[in-house]
Amino acid sequence: MSNIKTPSERARGLRDIYYMTLSTTDMEFPYWYNRKWKELDGEVTVVRRAMALKEAFSRITPNILPGEKLVMQKTYNYRGSFPMPWLSEGFFIAKEDDLFKEVENAANASADELSEFGQGGGNVTKSFGNVVSIAGKFGMRKEEIPVLVKIAKEWTNKSVEDLGRKYEQMVPNYQMKEDIMKTLICMFDSGYTLPQGREVINYYYPLQYGFDKLKEMAIECKSVVAGNAHGDGILGMERLYFYEAVIHIIEGLQNWIGNYANHAEELADKTQNETLKKEYTEISENLKWITHNQPRTFKEALQLSYALHIAVLNEDAISGLSIGRLGQVLYPWYEQDIAEGRITREEVLELMELYRIKITAIDCFASTGVVGGVLSGNTFNNLTLGGITKDGQAACNELEEIILESGVSCQTPQPTLSVLYDEKLPESFLLKASECTKTGSGYPAWMNNRVGIDFILDQYGEEGMDIREARSLAIGGCLETSPCCWKELTLNDKKYAVPGGAGQPTSVGVHFVSNPKILELVLTNGYDKRTDIQVFPPHNKELATYEELVETFSDYYKVAVDILAKTNNVQHDIWRKHNMSVVNSFMKPDCLDKGQHIGNMGYRYNATYNVESCGTITMVNSLAAMKKLVYDDKKYTLEELKNAILNNFGYKNALETGNYSMATQIKEDGITEWDKIHSDCINAPKYGNDDFYVDSILKDYEEWFCDMTREVESLFGKKMYPCQISVSTHGAQGAATLASADGRLSGTTFSDGSMSACPGTDKKGPYAIFNSATVWDHSRSQNSQLNLKLHPSAIVGAKGTRSLLDLTRAYMRKGGFHVQYNVLDSNTLIDAQSKPDNYRDLMVRVAGFTQYWCEIGKPIQDEVIARTEYEGV
Amino acid sequence: MNIKHNDCLHFSNIDAAKGICRLTGNIVEIDSDACASYDKKAKCKFCKNFTEESTDGIGTCVGLKVNDWVYGELNAVTCSSYEEK
CATH class of the missing domain: 2.20.70.100 (Ubiquitin Ligase Nedd4; Chain: W;)
Incomplete structure (x- = not known):
C-alpha cells in the first residue's frame, strides 16, 4: 500500500462529480413532512411524527446517477440536505421575513457573526443566478425560497427552538444564560440545533430480521401491550404508541427504498447501454430484496446499512452519527461471499471506495454558527476499526484492511477512520493503519481502547455495563467514546457477535464552554468588554493569591455550567416530547424490547449528556503565566497584566487584520509600552515541554473538571462527564476573547483539541508533549484530543511507518487517549491558502475530523498552518 | 411556460x-x-390538481385527501394522484 494508489475508474468519476457539486438544500422533504403533520392534528405525538416522516420518506424523488453502484442519498441532489423548521425555524428566514429583528437579537447571533466558512469547494457562500445562498453554505433554488419562508412561518411558536426558549426562560437567572451565549462563553444550544449525534448507530435489527419481519414483530408487540401498563403507571401505556410509530416508520422506509428500486428498473428499461442496463437491473433487484428481507450478500448488506444511515440523518439535524465498527458488522456477508465466490476482494474495495464518496456527500443543514463555527462543514460520520472482541481477542479482520485500503486509494474526508488501539491487535494491522495515516489523509486517528473501556465501565456501570459489553465500544462523532453492545447475528445458520451503538447521543448537554473566556471574565470582574455585558455577578475580589484566582475561576465556571445544563435540559425535554426520534429509536437497543423511544429512555445507556470544553491549554498556559509572573516571581501586579491584556499587548485585533494565528499579527504603530510584559508572558512556562510547573496546573484542573461535571445532572437524572474536544470552536471562541496571559493576542484562535500544545510553544518534541499530556487520568473523561503535525520527511519509507507506529504506541502506553496526525508540509498549506483553486482535493486534519482545505474557514486554516511541525520523530 | x-x-x-x-x-x-x-x-405545475397558482409559484393541491397549498416546482414522480394537465 502506498500513497500513489488511485480509486477505480468508476469511483474516480463519481468523486470528480462530487468535487464540482454544490452543497444544496431543497424543500421536498420538509414540504411533505409539514403537510402530513398538519393533517394529523390531534394524533398522539410519536405516531404523528412517525406518519409525517413516513410521508416525507415516501415522497423523496429517487435519483440514481449514472455509474453508481451504491445508491440513494438524503435528497434527490447528490450533496443534498434540507431545513427542519419544526426543529428551528428562526435563522434561515431572517433575511426574508419580519422575524429578522428577533433573530438578530437571538442569543446565537454572535456565533453566526464570528463563524467563517471556507470560500471554496462546494460551499455556496454567495447567491448567483437562480441559486440563493443560505446560512453562508447552502444553495437553494430561488423558486423554493417562498416555500421555505411559508413553512417556517407555520412553525413559529411551535418549533423546538421556540417552545424550548419559552420554557427555558423559567430557569432562575435566565438572562445570564442569554449573556453567556452572546459573549460566546458557550458556543451553541444543542436542544434545537443538533439534538442527536456524536453517537454510534446500530444497523443490527434490519440486518438480522429484514423489514417485513420487524414489522410483524411490532404488530405482535402491539397486541401484547395494548391496554396493559404492566406495572409501570407512567410509561407502560406508551408502548402501544411506540410500536404503532415503528410500524409506520418501517413502511415509510420500505416505500423510500422501493421507489429507488422502481427508479432503477425504469432506468434499466430506458437505457440502450447494455452495461448500464445490467447494473441498473442488479441495483433494482437488490433494493427490492432488502425492502423486505435480510440481506443475502455483502453488496445488499452494505446498501441497506448505508440506507439506514441516511434514514436516521433525515429524521433530525444530526452531526456525528458514527458508523461504528462497520467492518465487523458486515464481516459475516464478506466472509461468506468470499468463501462462496460471490464477490472478489477487488469488488469489495471498489464498493468501499464508492461508500466513501457517498458518506462524504452527507451534509447537515443548520445555522452558520453551528455548521461553520463548530463543524467546519463536516458531519463526522466516523468509522471505527480494531478494538477487541467480546471475549477479549483482536477484533480486526480482512474487511477492515480493505476499508483502510479504500481510505488510501480513494481519499475523501468521510468516513473518517478511527483505530481503537489495543496491544492485542496484530502488528500487520497496526502498520497498515499507520501507512494510511502517513498518506496525509489525517485518518485513521488513534484512540486508546483500554482507556475507553475504563471510561465506559465507570460512566455506564450503574446502567448495567460490564467488561464484556464495554469491549463493544466505538467512537461517535470525532472522538466521543460511546457505549455500544453486542448482538447475535445469524447468517445462513452461522452465528456472529456484532457490535453496534446502544446509547443516547453525546452531542447533548453543555457544549463548548470557553475556558480562556471564563478566565478573562475573572480578570474583568465578570464583565465582557467586547459586548459590554456584565455576564457574571462581580466577584469584587482582589485575587491576591493564585489560589483565590483559581477558586474564582472555578466558581464562575460552575455558575455557567449550572445555568447552561438547566436550560439545555429544558430544550431537550421539549425535543423529546415534540420531536422524538423514531428511526434511530427503533434501530437502537433496547427500544424495541422496552417499547419505548429515546425520550423515554428506551436506549440501553442513557447517561450520555456531557460538559464540553474548549481552549484548555490556552487556559492552562495563561494560569501558568499568571502564577509565575504575578504570584510567584511578583514581577508584575495583576493590574499591570490586566492592563496589558486589555490593550492587547500593543497589537491590532486579529479580526481587524484578518489573520488568526499568532504567527501573523500586526503591532499598533509606535506602541511599545507592553513589549516587555508580552515577551515575559510568551516566555513563561508552557504546556507540552514536560515541565511540571505548568503540567501540574493541567493535572489540578483536570481532576477538578472531571469531578465537577459529574455533579451536573441531565434531564434523564444521570451524571454528566467531561468531553474535551474543540472541533472548530477554538476559532470562533478565540475570536470573541481578549488577549490572554500566555501572550496570545485578541481574536486569535485558542490551542486546538484539549491536549495539543499552543502552536510554536512545544520546544522539546512529541515525547515531551506525551509526558505533559498524561499527568492526569484520561479515563476520567470521555476523551482528550492531541493533534500533531509531522513533516512527510520525518516518516519516509517502511522505517518511517514503523517510527509512526512507535510514536503512537508510546502515547497509548502512557495512557493518552487520542492522537491524530497531519502529515504534510506547511508550505503546501500556505500556497493552498493563496491559490485554493489549485488544491480542490487537499485535505487536512482539523480537530477530530478531516476536511477539504478549501471548505474550512480562514481562522482554522491559520491555526493549522501555525501548528508546530515536527521534522523528526 | x-x-x-x-x-x-x-x-x-x-x-x-x-x-x-x-x-x-x-x-x-x-x-x-x-x-x-x-x-x-411529473411536477405539480404540470398536474391537473394544481390550482390557483400565485406569482410566487405557490398554488393549491386538490388531489390528495386534504387540500393544502403546494408549489409548482415540487416533483410529483412519487405522487399517485398526479394527473398531467
Missing part, C-alpha cells in the same frame, strides 16, 4: 445549479433550455 432542464425526465439532479443529461451523459445547467429530446417530468 419556460421549460428548464430539471423539468425533463432525462435529467439527473446534481445540485441547485446543474445535473446530468442521461441521454448524452453531459453535465447541463438547470436553467439552460431543454433540447428536442425533452420528456416531461
Whole structure:
C-alpha cells in the first residue's frame, strides 16, 4: 500500500462529480413532512411524527446517477440536505421575513457573526443566478425560497427552538444564560440545533430480521401491550404508541427504498447501454430484496446499512452519527461471499471506495454558527476499526484492511477512520493503519481502547455495563467514546457477535464552554468588554493569591455550567416530547424490547449528556503565566497584566487584520509600552515541554473538571462527564476573547483539541508533549484530543511507518487517549491558502475530523498552518 | 411556460445549479433550455390538481385527501394522484 494508489475508474468519476457539486438544500422533504403533520392534528405525538416522516420518506424523488453502484442519498441532489423548521425555524428566514429583528437579537447571533466558512469547494457562500445562498453554505433554488419562508412561518411558536426558549426562560437567572451565549462563553444550544449525534448507530435489527419481519414483530408487540401498563403507571401505556410509530416508520422506509428500486428498473428499461442496463437491473433487484428481507450478500448488506444511515440523518439535524465498527458488522456477508465466490476482494474495495464518496456527500443543514463555527462543514460520520472482541481477542479482520485500503486509494474526508488501539491487535494491522495515516489523509486517528473501556465501565456501570459489553465500544462523532453492545447475528445458520451503538447521543448537554473566556471574565470582574455585558455577578475580589484566582475561576465556571445544563435540559425535554426520534429509536437497543423511544429512555445507556470544553491549554498556559509572573516571581501586579491584556499587548485585533494565528499579527504603530510584559508572558512556562510547573496546573484542573461535571445532572437524572474536544470552536471562541496571559493576542484562535500544545510553544518534541499530556487520568473523561503535525520527511519509507507506529504506541502506553496526525508540509498549506483553486482535493486534519482545505474557514486554516511541525520523530 | 432542464425526465439532479443529461451523459445547467429530446417530468405545475397558482409559484393541491397549498416546482414522480394537465 502506498500513497500513489488511485480509486477505480468508476469511483474516480463519481468523486470528480462530487468535487464540482454544490452543497444544496431543497424543500421536498420538509414540504411533505409539514403537510402530513398538519393533517394529523390531534394524533398522539410519536405516531404523528412517525406518519409525517413516513410521508416525507415516501415522497423523496429517487435519483440514481449514472455509474453508481451504491445508491440513494438524503435528497434527490447528490450533496443534498434540507431545513427542519419544526426543529428551528428562526435563522434561515431572517433575511426574508419580519422575524429578522428577533433573530438578530437571538442569543446565537454572535456565533453566526464570528463563524467563517471556507470560500471554496462546494460551499455556496454567495447567491448567483437562480441559486440563493443560505446560512453562508447552502444553495437553494430561488423558486423554493417562498416555500421555505411559508413553512417556517407555520412553525413559529411551535418549533423546538421556540417552545424550548419559552420554557427555558423559567430557569432562575435566565438572562445570564442569554449573556453567556452572546459573549460566546458557550458556543451553541444543542436542544434545537443538533439534538442527536456524536453517537454510534446500530444497523443490527434490519440486518438480522429484514423489514417485513420487524414489522410483524411490532404488530405482535402491539397486541401484547395494548391496554396493559404492566406495572409501570407512567410509561407502560406508551408502548402501544411506540410500536404503532415503528410500524409506520418501517413502511415509510420500505416505500423510500422501493421507489429507488422502481427508479432503477425504469432506468434499466430506458437505457440502450447494455452495461448500464445490467447494473441498473442488479441495483433494482437488490433494493427490492432488502425492502423486505435480510440481506443475502455483502453488496445488499452494505446498501441497506448505508440506507439506514441516511434514514436516521433525515429524521433530525444530526452531526456525528458514527458508523461504528462497520467492518465487523458486515464481516459475516464478506466472509461468506468470499468463501462462496460471490464477490472478489477487488469488488469489495471498489464498493468501499464508492461508500466513501457517498458518506462524504452527507451534509447537515443548520445555522452558520453551528455548521461553520463548530463543524467546519463536516458531519463526522466516523468509522471505527480494531478494538477487541467480546471475549477479549483482536477484533480486526480482512474487511477492515480493505476499508483502510479504500481510505488510501480513494481519499475523501468521510468516513473518517478511527483505530481503537489495543496491544492485542496484530502488528500487520497496526502498520497498515499507520501507512494510511502517513498518506496525509489525517485518518485513521488513534484512540486508546483500554482507556475507553475504563471510561465506559465507570460512566455506564450503574446502567448495567460490564467488561464484556464495554469491549463493544466505538467512537461517535470525532472522538466521543460511546457505549455500544453486542448482538447475535445469524447468517445462513452461522452465528456472529456484532457490535453496534446502544446509547443516547453525546452531542447533548453543555457544549463548548470557553475556558480562556471564563478566565478573562475573572480578570474583568465578570464583565465582557467586547459586548459590554456584565455576564457574571462581580466577584469584587482582589485575587491576591493564585489560589483565590483559581477558586474564582472555578466558581464562575460552575455558575455557567449550572445555568447552561438547566436550560439545555429544558430544550431537550421539549425535543423529546415534540420531536422524538423514531428511526434511530427503533434501530437502537433496547427500544424495541422496552417499547419505548429515546425520550423515554428506551436506549440501553442513557447517561450520555456531557460538559464540553474548549481552549484548555490556552487556559492552562495563561494560569501558568499568571502564577509565575504575578504570584510567584511578583514581577508584575495583576493590574499591570490586566492592563496589558486589555490593550492587547500593543497589537491590532486579529479580526481587524484578518489573520488568526499568532504567527501573523500586526503591532499598533509606535506602541511599545507592553513589549516587555508580552515577551515575559510568551516566555513563561508552557504546556507540552514536560515541565511540571505548568503540567501540574493541567493535572489540578483536570481532576477538578472531571469531578465537577459529574455533579451536573441531565434531564434523564444521570451524571454528566467531561468531553474535551474543540472541533472548530477554538476559532470562533478565540475570536470573541481578549488577549490572554500566555501572550496570545485578541481574536486569535485558542490551542486546538484539549491536549495539543499552543502552536510554536512545544520546544522539546512529541515525547515531551506525551509526558505533559498524561499527568492526569484520561479515563476520567470521555476523551482528550492531541493533534500533531509531522513533516512527510520525518516518516519516509517502511522505517518511517514503523517510527509512526512507535510514536503512537508510546502515547497509548502512557495512557493518552487520542492522537491524530497531519502529515504534510506547511508550505503546501500556505500556497493552498493563496491559490485554493489549485488544491480542490487537499485535505487536512482539523480537530477530530478531516476536511477539504478549501471548505474550512480562514481562522482554522491559520491555526493549522501555525501548528508546530515536527521534522523528526 | 419556460421549460428548464430539471423539468425533463432525462435529467439527473446534481445540485441547485446543474445535473446530468442521461441521454448524452453531459453535465447541463438547470436553467439552460431543454433540447428536442425533452420528456416531461411529473411536477405539480404540470398536474391537473394544481390550482390557483400565485406569482410566487405557490398554488393549491386538490388531489390528495386534504387540500393544502403546494408549489409548482415540487416533483410529483412519487405522487399517485398526479394527473398531467
